[in-house]
Amino acid sequence: MFKFSANLTTLFNEAPFMDRFGLAQQAGFRHVEFQFPYEFPVDSIKREIESRNLDVVLFNFPPGDWKKGDRGIAVFPDRRQEFYESVDEAIRYALALDCPSLHCMAGVRPDGLQAEEAWKVFRENLSYAAGRLANHGITLLIEPLNPYDMAGYMLSSLDQAVQLVNELKLPNLKIQFDFYHMQRIQGELLASFSRVKELIGHVQIADNPGRHQPGTGEIHYSNIFRFLEESGYSGFVGLEYFPLGKTIDSFDWMQAHSRDCRNETETRGVGR
Ligand SMILES: O=C(O)C(=O)[C@@H](O)CO
Numbered sequence: 001m002f003k004f005s006a007n008l009t010t011l012f013n014e015a016p017f018m019d020r021f022g023l024a025q026q027a028g029f030r031h032v033e034f035q036f037p038y039e040f041p042v043d044s045i046k047r048e049i050e051s052r053n054l055d056v057v058l059f060n061f062p063p064g065d066w067k068k069g070d071r072g073i074a075v076f077p078d079r080r081q082e083f084y085e086s087v088d089e090a091i092r093y094a095l096a097l098d099c100p101s102l103h104c105m106a107g108v109r110p111d112g113l114q115a116e117e118a119w120k121v122f123r124e125n126l127s128y129a130a131g132r133l134a135n136h137g138i139t140l141l142i143e144p145l146n147p148y149d150m151a152g153y154m155l156s157s158l159d160q161a162v163q164l165v166n167e168l169k170l171p172n173l174k175i176q177f178d179f180y181h182m183q184r185i186q187g188e189l190l191a192s193f194s195r196v197k198e199l200i201g202h203v204q205i206a207d208n209p210g211r212h213q214p215g216t217g218e219i220h221y222s223n224i225f226r227f228l229e230e231s232g233y234s235g236f237v238g239l240e241y242f243p244l245g246k247t248i249d250s251f252d253w254m255q256a257h258s259r260d261c262r263n264e265t266e267t268r269g270v271g272r
């Protein structure tokens with residue numbers, strides 16, 4: 001049975017980041033994830049999650065200089081040292097927060113960098129990072145991102161991710177399967193999920209178009225949730241959507257999902 005996780009980068013963004021933990025707890029969540037926590041001291045985050053009885057289930061490696069266009073630094077031959085330091089920093093946060101999974105963004109390939117060279121560096125960096133994370137029992141995730149939202153991002157198809165995981169054969173390297181990106185990249189959501197089910201370490205959701213809550217777009221989420229249950233997926237499903245309206249009013253789809261399921265609390269993982 002899968003469990004929902006509130007993504008605090010996209011949800012509750014009416015409030016400052018550090019206030020979102022309390023809002024997630026009040027809304028009934030037990031599990032949270034976010035994208036980049038690094039501008040906030042890890043001790044402050046730890047206090048929030050401990051006092052609110054929340055579990056942190058996922059965040060990303062530092063992505064480089066986001067304002068300058070970095071979307072990960074794992075493909076650059078001349079930035080290996082910076083990549084190694086980003087792994088150190090991610091592990092420091094993950095250990096303090098007892099977080100079981102970290103997502104490594106690949107990066108946007110500049111014109112001057114040959115694709116073959118970039119893939120080689122990415123493979124080497126993933127092997128390095130997976131080894132470091134394995135020492136702490138942490139799973140390393142890679143996520144294909146759609147090319148409309150992130151032009152030039154190296155990892156832009158499910159097949160590329162599958163190929164990397166199969167080639168590298170690292171026991172703690174898994175795919176972050178984001179239904180929103182998958183819809184925009186290729187569709188065929190249920191068949192695609194089934195095909196790579198064994199390689200998936202985390203799931204995320206949002207509807208399309210707009211990247212809002214389920215029910216606002218074209219993706220048939222009640223079918224997807226039923227299918228996830230039937231497939232035996234027992235990991236987390238991250239709510240990585242930008243609410244249309246207030247966040248607290250964006251959870252109606254969960255009521256409908258709960259009605260469809262026998263064990264409401266377990267399924268939703270939100271305990272309310
Ligand atoms: O954009 C997404 O989708 C994510 O999961 C972010 O963490 C960026 O990779």
Ligand SMILES: [Mg+2]
Nearest residue numbers: 143178204240
């Ligand atoms: Mg995602």
